[in-house]
Structure formats: structure tokens, C-alpha cells
Amino acid sequence: MSVYALIDCNSFYCSCERLFRPELNGRPVVVLSNNDGCVIARSREAKALGIGMGVPYFQNRAFLRQHNVAVFSSNYELYADVSNRVMRTIQGMVPDLEVYSIDECWADLTGMPGDLDALGREIQARVRRWVGIPVGVGISTTKTLAKLAQWAGKTWRATGGVVDLTDALRQGRLLPLAPVGDVWGVGRKLTTRLQGLGITTAQDLARADLRIVRKEFSRVLERTARELRGEQWMRLHEAPPLKKEIISSRMFGHRVYRLEALREAMATYVTRAAEKLREQGSLCSTLLVSVQTGQHEPEERRYYRSLGIQLAHPTDDTRILVQAALAGLDPIYREGYAYSKCAVVLGSIVQTDEFTPDLFAPAGQGRPSELMQLVDRINARYGRAALHVGRMPADPGWQMRRELLSRGYTTRWGELPKVG
DNA sequence: TCTGGGGTCCTAGGACCC
């Protein structure tokens, strides 16, 4: 029998902000999305105030001030660094680990001797002591059940955030109490449709007729239902698979009207995407560029258009990619719209040894660019964008807003905390 | 009335996750 654990950091971004600001313990804390757009992380105290996930910041600013809520722009450099520390700590305590997201990981505990509940509490205590971040642990025989165990740990505080759900009897008690919408893989749309069929709890889904689930919904949901029954359909992925597409997009800090500004932004995003491409040692041969106005504009002022571009040879060269993206931008730009965002998606991603090179390709094309490797090394040493294409401005007017950014406590020499 | 069946590949779009 397999045993999986899901370890999840509580209100991760808020916990990171508190790490070097202990006076914030007990005080409600929220963290905003890019551009200070909406609330994406809430401490327990903030949730208790009724602040919803994803609510727009500008509509709630007064309420937040009134309740003395500490508000932060997202500081991804800090969160990524703290996340690495958490993962390394857990890695030393379990046989196999899959980093699932910035604040969650799976562990394979199959065959671990001793009390699993006690192991869960040990992990929790060590991460708290070594890194300072509170975590919850859910343990069971499938990933979907482990996820549900972790949900139970959050929902019933008496558990202390650790729930061992390997026992069939305990599963039988929990499943009828769990709303189907809290099952991993069941989102809003599916919840509504399932409820229409009288399937309202995890137990209902586990007991549903699998043929009907497959026919009316999908194989994906069938797999979820089977996992709730204890059939193991998902395994651990220790080495993260290479990305099949790489997206770079961002809302602008202010609306943008001119083609020239869009070109700057596009060049910046393509540069970032190409860096990610090279980080995984891949080449790409298609791009999709898009521009759009705000979703909340009146109908007649909304505009969205995208264009796919096929390259002659797979490449990882920022210069070629930027040139192609800018050529694609021109025909989809229309004057007179208030643009809020542009994006690039790199696709048809391959490894160098995965395709047949073109005998007639110009020298240097169709393989990793040595020049780009040099640029990456220089930028790693002297700071991102020390060397960059001329189209990328140093201080763009459209840059995202981060007015409430905390310090780079662990990632910038000049911003280290001072003691004494 | 009624028009083959089955396979592959590609793309667009939907749904989900964090």
C-alpha cells in the first residue's frame, strides 16, 4: 500500500511577510497580486474579518485600513527563497519529495516505519523551528485523499493541522463531511453540475456510478472518484517535467496607448521567457503574441487579438525571438485602445537532441546560442538585465505597481535585517 | 429515409490547479 503526504504552508505569503516582522503575529495580514490588483493571500485573522480571496484591492482599501490590516505587494524573490528553505528541510526527513508549488510538496512515505501522525508532527515542528513557517500535513493512501486530509487539518483546528487518513474507517467518517467542491480537481463549474445530480459530498462522488461520471463528465473526474475510493492513479514526480510552453505576461501599471510602449513591454516579456527557456536547456519554434484591453472596459472599447508565429528553426536566442514577436505585434496593434496587458507564449519546445537539424540552416541556428549563454552568465553575476536588447527600457512607464513591497530580507545585501 | 469505419494529427477552448 502506498502512502502519500501533502505538506502545505499556511497562508504562505503572509507567513513569509511575518517572518522578519514578528510584531505582525496576531494582526491580520494580506498580500496583493502583481500590480497591487487583488488580494491573493490572507492570514487567519484576515480571513476571520471576511476578506475574500481575489477581491480587488482598490475596492477594499478603506475596510483594510479601518481594521488595521497589514497590506503587502507580492515579494516573489522573498517567497521563492523561503520556499527553498522549507523544501530542503522536508527533504531531509522523507525518502522522496515532489515540489508541487511554491508552498506545497508531496512526500512518498510508503514503507516508513512508525507512527505516521507523529512523523507529520515532527515535520511540522522542524519546519517551524528551522525556517519559521507554519505548515499543515495530510497523509493518506492516494494523493487525492492526502489532499482531503490536509483540508481536514485546516478545517478542524483540534487536529493541530496534521491528519493521518490512511485508515479506511477514518476515511469513511470524513468523506461524508467534505463538500464535493473541496475535493482536489473539482472546481466551481463541476461543483454546480455535480450538485445538480445530487452529488454534494466527497462520499457521494466516491460512491457515484463511474460509467456515468465518465460519460457525463470526463475521465479526469472518474480518476478523482477512484482516488477517493483508495485506488491509486497519481504518482510522485520527483524530477519536474520540462515545460511544454512558457508564458510571460503582465498587466501594465498604467494603461498603454502607443505601439512603441507595447513594443518595449513585449521585448521585456520575450526576454524573460527566453531566459526561462534556456534555464531548462530547450529551444522553441513557435510564439504566440497577444495584446488586450482591460476586461472591465465597456464592450465597445474592449479588444483582444493574438497572432501565432512559426520560426524557421528552433532557437533560444533572445534576439531572434524578440524580432519575431515585434513583427507579430505590428499587425495586431490597433490605435485608439487602452491596452492593459500583453503576453507571449513560447511553444513547440524541444530539447536539442529531440529534433532533426536542418542541413541548410544558417550557422548557429537550430542549436543553443553560445552568445546567449554568455549573456546569462554575465547577468547572473551583475544583476538581471545588466546586458539586454536595446528595445528594453531601464525604467519603463508601464511597469507594474508594487507600492507596498517589503524588503528583500534574504535576497538583497542592502536589505538584510539588522540585529542590535 | 438511407451515403463506411476507424485511425491520427492538429488546434481551440474549457476546466482545473496554485
Place this chain on the structure above:
DNA sequence: TCTGGGGTCCTAGGACCC
């Protein structure tokens, strides 16, 4: 004034093939 970003998987449907 102001509403996130990055990713995966699956499905349906069209084109094409034998």
C-alpha cells in the same frame, strides 16, 4: 484611476488517410 500570472490536461471537431 484601480480587478494576477503561469501552467497542465483533456475533449471536441475538422482535416486527412487508408
